[in-house]
Structures are given as structure tokens and as C-alpha cells.
Amino acid sequence: MHGFSDRARLWTRxxxxxxxxxxxxxxGLLAALLWGTVGQYVAWVTVGAxxxxxxxxxxxxxxxxxGPFSPTMRxx
Amino acid sequence: xxxxxxxLWSMVHTWTSLISTLFLLLLCLTxxxxxxxxxxxxxxxxxxxxxxxxxxxxxxxxxxxDAALAADPGRVLQYVSWDKDEPGIVTxxxxxxxxxxxxxxxxxxxxxxxxxxxxxxxxxxxxxxxKLHTDMFAGQAGKLFLxxxxxxxxxxxxxxxxxxxxFTRRLRFATIRDSAARRVxxxxxxxxxxxxxxxxALVVGLTGVVNTWAELMLNxxxxxxxxxxxxxYAGKPPPVRLASLDDVVVRARQAAPGMxxxxxxxxxxxxxxxxxxxxxxxxxxxxxxxxxxxxLLDGETGEVADIxxxxxxLQALLxxxxxxxxxxxxxxxKVIWAALDALTxxxxxxxxxxxxxxxxxxxxxxxxxxxxxxxxxx
Numbered sequence: 001m002h003g004f005s006d007r008a009r010l011w012t013r014x015x016x017x018x019x020x021x022x023x024x025x026x027x028g029l030l031a032a033l034l035w036g037t038v039g040q041y042v043a044w045v046t047v048g049a050x051x052x053x054x055x056x057x058x059x060x061x062x063x064x065x066x067g068p069f070s071p072t073m074r075x076x
Numbered sequence: 077x078x079x080x081x082x083x084l085w086s087m088v089h090t091w092t093s094l095i096s097t098l099f100l101l102l103l104c105l106t107x108x109x110x111x112x113x114x115x116x117x118x119x120x121x122x123x124x125x126x127x128x129x130x131x132x133x134x135x136x137x138x139x140x141x142d143a144a145l146a147a148d149p150g151r152v153l154q155y156v157s158w159d160k161d162e163p164g165i166v167t168x169x170x171x172x173x174x175x176x177x178x179x180x181x182x183x184x185x186x187x188x189x190x191x192x193x194x195x196x197x198x199x200x201x202x203x204x205x206x207k208l209h210t211d212m213f214a215g216q217a218g219k220l221f222l223x224x225x226x227x228x229x230x231x232x233x234x235x236x237x238x239x240x241x242x243f244t245r246r247l248r249f250a251t252i253r254d255s256a257a258r259r260v261x262x263x264x265x266x267x268x269x270x271x272x273x274x275x276x277a278l279v280v281g282l283t284g285v286v287n288t289w290a291e292l293m294l295n296x297x298x299x300x301x302x303x304x305x306x307x308x309y310a311g312k313p314p315p316v317r318l319a320s321l322d323d324v325v326v327r328a329r330q331a332a333p334g335m336x337x338x339x340x341x342x343x344x345x346x347x348x349x350x351x352x353x354x355x356x357x358x359x360x361x362x363x364x365x366x367x368x369x370x371x372l373l374d375g376e377t378g379e380v381a382d383i384x385x386x387x388x389x390l391q392a393l394l395x396x397x398x399x400x401x402x403x404x405x406x407x408x409x410k411v412i413w414a415a416l417d418a419l420t421x422x423x424x425x426x427x428x429x430x431x432x433x434x435x436x437x438x439x440x441x442x443x444x445x446x447x448x449x450x451x452x453x454x
Contacts, residue, residue: 010245017249018240022275029279032405033363033398043405044412050272051415057250057268 017053024049082242089235093427096228103222103284104421106209111402111414113202120201124185124194126164135191137166137321137340143191144168148182155347156321157339160358160365164188167197174314174344216291223288229281233274240271259433266426269419276416277423283396293393294347297386305372305382306349314350315343319378328355328371331380335359338368343375351375362404366394 028046031039109116117123135143141153148170155169166188171181185194198206211218244251244267252264270277325337335357341347348354352375356368372381386394398404402413 011241014241014245014249018271018274021272025275026279029276029399032409033366033395036362039362040405040409044408047276047405047409047416048412050276051412051419053250053272054269054419057252061252061254 021050021053077242082239085235085238089232089239090431092228092232092235093424094431096225096232097424097428099222099225100229100424101421102212103209103225104417104424106205108414108417109202109205110209111410111417113206117200117202122200122202124165124197126162126194127187127190127192129164129189132189134188135166137325140166140168140186140188140191141321143186143193144170144184147184147186147193151182152176153342154181154345155339155341158188158337160336160338165194166191174342174350175346178346210288219288219291223285226281226285226288230278230285233270233278233281236270237274240267243267259430259437262426262429262433266423266430269426270423273416273419273423277420279399280402280416283400286393286396287400290393293389297390298346301384301387302349302370305370305384306352309349309351309374309381312351315375317376318343319353319374319376323378324353324355324373327373327378327380328357331371331383332357332369335364335369348372352381353378362398363395366398367391368394 024046028043028048031046032043033039035042114123137156141156144153144156145151147168151170151172152174153168154171154174154176155167157167157169159165159167164187165185167183167185169181169183171177183197185197186192187194207213211222214221243263247253247264250268252268253260321340324340328337328340329335338356338358341354341356343352344350345354347356347370349372353373355371355373357371358365358368367386369383369385371383373379374381385391402409
């Protein structure tokens with residue numbers, strides 16, 4: 001039982017975010033086609049979500065890399 | 077997942093990606109400016125601009141048709157089209173013969189009110205980019221080849237999703253191991269960007285594949301549906317005197333209430349029979365504006381001969397087009413489309429880099445093993 005729930009938790013941890021982003025993207029792609037102007041707004045947010053995630057990871061890691069307490073700087 | 081299964085999927089991912097890499101890069105790089113082709117054409121002066129009119133009445137379709145024929149003496153009209161997003165412009169296609177090849181057609185824009193010739197359509201540098209993107213100047217064979225590359229891309233995406241689990245299950249989502257080797261960092265970026273853009277890449281890739289089959293689908297429609305629509309008129313000669321285009325438009329509107337004419341194919345053009353006009357009608361919502369409905373009208377009398385919805389495969393083709401072009405959600409969606417395209421270029425580039433880096437890493441190890449084996453004790 002434990003093995004199963006651990007495995008399910010692991011699956012969720014690894015695949016939940018990509019799964020949600022994929023669902024959001026598909027929703028947005030169809031929304032702009034089916035729901036007119038409102039659908040366009042939905043599409044901007046949901047189809048743009050993957051771009052926002054990549055931008056967020058990029059921005060988040062930059063201060064870590066070059067900041068005064070970064071491992072690289074400490075190593076030097 | 078067993079190690080052998082992972083190796084197998086890894087092989088599928090590597091080779092489907094490698095074979096299609098060069099062409100996918102071409103498609104992504106040419107696709108990027110094509111997202112903004114309207115804006116680029118306008119900027120470079122290749123987009124015809126309608127004249128300014130203070131709420132003047134639009135010219136009738138027949139007047140526009142006459143203007144188009146006068147602008148191209150000795151040629152015949154193939155199509156007249158009305159763009160929903162450009163109400164001030166009417167586009168006319170003329171050719172040397174009604175069934176003339178698309179490459180020989182002259183496409184010109186006319187002012188919808190004054191019928192003044194505004195200039196050619198679909199010329200300039202973006203035409204070269206478009207040809208590179210759609211068929212690499214190799215016609216139908218080029219289109220089908222790029223379609224096959226699109227299918228390989230889809231297989232690469234699916235195999236990439238399968239491999240995401242064994243490669244990232246020990247990491248938190250969106251982990252980039254900055255302190256690790258450069259190859260590992262790029263692997264993390266490759267996995268992250270690949271998995272977050274997977275749905276978009278799959279949709280754009282597969283709709284692109286469907287678009288490469290457009291001519292085959294149209295030929296199928298002409299051989300089956302259109303053939304049965306014109307069957308009662310079999311043996312009738314091409315019309316000696318064409319019906320007025322004004323009558324044709326009025327009758328087509330009556331036959332499809334609530335719809336507008338998207339374009340009209342003249343008798344003999346590839347989208348109709350030698351005896352009929354075909355008016356392709358569109359609705360007014362984002363979806364119905366794409367789903368055209370053909371109305372067949374007698375070439376001489378303008379009477380409605382038949383009307384029926386397009387078969388499912390052509391409807392799928394028409395819906396796949398906006399999903400591929402990304403031109404149906406305003407400028408913000410175009411910008412997002414461009415960003416996702418750029419991210420796909422990063423995924424393809426990083427995949428290639430990872431393959432090269434892995435081979436480089438393996439090469440010295442292999443050489444060492446070989447040298448160890450070669451050292452025979454004397």
C-alpha cells in the first residue's frame with residue numbers, strides 16, 4: 001500500500017505541473033477558436049503559461065548564479 | 077521503467093529527432109517571421125492599403141470583377157475573395173486559363189469602394205520565406221516530405237515525454253542543476269522547455285502535417301463530393317456567357333442565410349466544375365469563419381445547383397490552419413506563438429548539442445577500452 005502511494009506521490013510530483021500546463025495550453029488554443037474575445041484573453045494566459053514558466057526559471061536562477069552568496073562565488 | 081525500455085525509447089527519441097533536426101530548424105526559423113507576415117509586409121510596403129472613404133457604398137462584385145479583368149487584359153478570372161479582416165479590400169486571381177496552375181496566377185488587390193487597383197498580393201521577401209516553409213521550392217513532393225518530417229517530430233515529442241519520467245523523477249519540477257557540468261545544465265533546460273511546450277509543439281507540428289495534405293484532400297473532395305454535386309450537369313458545355321457576379325453573390329447569400337461570401341471560384345477553376353460558380357460561404361464567429369460551406373451555382377443562370385457542408389477531413393484541415401498559424405488571437409497570441417517557436421528552436425538546438433556532447437564523452441572512453449584491449453602481454 002505504501003509502495004503504491006509513494007509511487008503515486010512521485011508521479012504527481014514529477015508530472016502534475018507538465019500535465020497542468022499541457023491542459024492549460026490545449027484549453028487556450030481551443031478557447032480563442034470557440035469563445036470569441038473572452039476566449040482570446042483565456043488563450044493569452046493559458047498558452048502563454050509555458051513561456052512564463054521558462055522565463056520564471058530563467059529569472060529565478062540568475063541571481064543565484066551571480067549573487068554574492070552563490071555557491072560559485074563562495075567556491076572562489 | 078526497465079533499463080532496456082528506456083534505452084529503446086531513447087533510441088527512438090534520438091533518431092527521430094536527428095533525422096528531422098535540420099528541417100525542423102528550417103521550419104521554426106521560417107515560421108518565426110511568418111507569424112508576423114502581415115506586419116512585415118506592411119512595414120516593407122508590400123501590403124496593399126485601401127483608400128480612405130467616408131462611409132461610401134462598396135462597389136458591387138461584378139464591378140470589381142470587371143476592374144480585375146481590365147487590369148489583366150487577355151486573362152480570365154479564377155477567384156474573387158473578400159477577407160473578413162480587410163473589409164476595404166477585394167482580392168482577384170487572374171490566370172491564362174480557368175484551370176491555370178496556381179503558380180501562374182496573378183493576385184491583385186482592389187479597393188472595395190472605388191475598385192482602384194491597389195497592387196499585387198503575396199509578393200516580396202515573405203513569399204520566399206513562405207515557399208521555404210511550405211515546400212522548400214520543391215512543389216508537392218517538398219510539401220509531403222516536410223509533412224513526413226513533421227510526423228517524425230511528433231514521434232520525437234511523444235518519446236521525449238516517455239523519457240521525461242526516468243530522467244527527472246529524482247528532481248523537483250523545473251530544476252536546473254547550475255553547479256553541474258554544462259551538458260547536465262543543457263539537459264535540464266532541454267527537459268524543462270520540452271515538457272512545458274509539449275502540447276503546443278504537438279498541436280502545431282500535427283496541424284502542419286495536416287496542412288501538407290491539403291492538395292490531396294482537395295483532390296479527394298473534387299473526385300467524390302464535388303463530382304456528385306455536379307453529376308446532374310454531366311456533359312453540359314462550359315457557359316458561353318457568365319451570369320452576373322452580383323446575382324451569384326445574392327443567390328449564394330440566400331442559400332446560406334447568416335453567412336457571407338469568403339470567395340467565389342469561377343467556372344473551370346480548380347475548386348469547382350467547368351459549368352459552375354462555387355461560392356464558399358463563412359460564418360461570423362472565430363470558428364464558423366473558418367468552416368467554409370460551398371454553394372454551387374449555374375454558370376449561365378446563377379441559379380443554386382447544390383449546397384452541402386464540407387466533409388469532415390476538409391473541416392479538420394480548415395480548423396488546423398489557425399491552430400498552426402496562431403493568427404486567431406490578436407497580437408498578444410502572435411507574440412506568445414513567436415516565443416514558443418523560439419523555445420522550440422532552443423529545444424532542437426540543445427538536443428543536437430546533447431547528442432554531440434554525449435558522443436564526444438563516449439569517444440575517449442571507447443578509445444581507452446580499445447587501447448586496454450590492444451595491450452597484449454609480451
